[in-house]
Amino acid sequence: DAGVTQSPTHLIKTRGQHVTLRCSPISGHKSVSWYQQVLGQGPQFIFQYYEKEERGRGNFPDRFSARQFPNYSSELNVNALLLGDSALYLCASSPGLGVGTGELFFGEGSRLTVL
Amino acid sequence: AQKITQTQPGMFVQEKEAVTLDCTYDTSDQSYGLFWYKQPSSGEMIFLIYQGSYDEQNATEGRYSLNFQKARKSANLVISASQLGDSAMYFCAMREGRAGGFKTIFGAGTRLFVKA
Numbered sequence: 001d002a003g004v005t006q007s008p009t010h011l012i013k014t015r016g017q018h019v020t021l022r023c024s025p026i027s028g029h030k031s032v033s034w035y036q037q038v039l040g041q042g043p044q045f046i047f048q049y050y051e052k053e054e055r056g057r058g059n060f061p062d063r064f065s066a067r068q069f070p071n072y073s074s075e076l077n078v079n080a081l082l083l084g085d086s087a088l089y090l091c092a093s094s095p096g097l098g099v100g101t102g103e104l105f106f107g108e109g110s111r112l113t114v115l
Numbered sequence: 116a117q118k119i120t121q122t123q124p125g126m127f128v129q130e131k132e133a134v135t136l137d138c139t140y141d142t143s144d145q146s147y148g149l150f151w152y153k154q155p156s157s158g159e160m161i162f163l164i165y166q167g168s169y170d171e172q173n174a175t176e177g178r179y180s181l182n183f184q185k186a187r188k189s190a191n192l193v194i195s196a197s198q199l200g201d202s203a204m205y206f207c208a209m210r211e212g213r214a215g216g217f218k219t220i221f222g223a224g225t226r227l228f229v230k231a
Contacts, residue, residue, distance in 0.1 A: 023150075033219065042119075042206050042221040043173045056218040086160060098209055099146045100167060104219055106160035 002027070004107035006091050012113045013081050021076040021110045031055075034063030034066055035090040035102065049074055050070055050097045054065040078112075086114045118142065118220035119207055129196045129229045130206050135182070136192040136225045144168075144212030149190040150219070151181065154204040166190060168212075194227075202229045 005024045013019055027033050031050040033058035035043035049068035063079045072093075078085055088111050092104035120139045128134040140149065151163040166174045166181045174181040182191040194201055207222040 007201075035221075042121075042223045045218055047222055048216070048218050056216040090160065091218075092160075098149045099144075099212055099217065103150055103162040103165055104160075104208075105162075108159055111158075 004091055004093050004105050006107035008110055009084075009108065010111045010113075012115060014115050015081055015083060017081050017114075018079050019081060019088050019112060020078065021078075021089050021091075023061045023076070023107060024090030025072050025091075026105055027075070028093050029092045029093035030072055030106070031097050031101075032068055032072065033092045033094075034074070034076045035092065036060070037088040037109070039087075045077070053088055055097065060088075081114045082112050086112060088112075107113075118211075121207055121222035121225050123207075123225045124223075125226045125228065127230060128194075129230050130199060131196055133154065133193060133195045134171045134197055135228065136194070138190045138192065138207030138222060140188050140207070140209050141214065142189060142209065142211055143187075144214050146225065147215075148210040148211040149181070149183070150208040150210070151179070151190075151192045152208060152221075153201075154224075156203070160206075161192055164181075164192070165177055171212060197229045199229050202227060 034046040035050045037043045044057040048110040052068045066076045068074045088109045090109045091107045147168045148168045153161045164176045180193045204224045210219045
């Protein structure tokens with residue numbers, strides 16, 4: 001079975017541009033979460049979606065937005081890119097939303113460099 | 116306030132010895148889950164072990180065990196018989212309960228170095 005897939009794997013943008021990152025969860029998983037991981041730090045929670053609805057949002061500016069589609073895939077959009085947005089963006093999926101639904105399954109990430 | 120605290124930025128351990136990575140957490144939920152993940156230099160996040168807040172026994176998975184002390188709100192990872200391949204970043208994470216929206220949050224991590 002395919003794991004969580006993310007695209008693109010690497011991308012370079014300049015300040016002020018916009019970026020869209022994509023994520024396909026494991027088949028049957030209805031929850032998708034996005035994380036930003038700056039080099040040397042832990043993943044920071046950005047968004048959580050479940051059944052196409054936003055169910056959680058971390059402490060990120062409105063330049064960050066996301067959505068989940070009927071097939072449970074998801075997009076993360078970042079507008080007006082800043083140098084500080086350079087990071088590894090991780091997508092994770094899980095079957096459901098509750099405490100006992102098991103671990104998050106992560107994709108390999110999209111490494112964004114903003115010049 | 117930080118909800119997951121890992122106080123050891125870096126740890127060294129001799130090959131074949133055991134090592135404990137510390138993690139404390141803070142939550143007002145009665146139901147929550149605790150996880151440990153490993154992140155090698157390749158960047159992938161590898162799930163290691165899970166402990167539910169209502170589990171009475173400490174979780175074990177092969178060489179990994181989770182020392183869960185609920186009253187102290189600690190969930191330390193113990194790796195027995197360390198191997199060179201254990202060198203990586205290790206993250207403690209908590210899935211919050213209903214009050215926290217069931218989101219999973221991570222600590223800052225501990226970098227483990229295994230010496231030959």
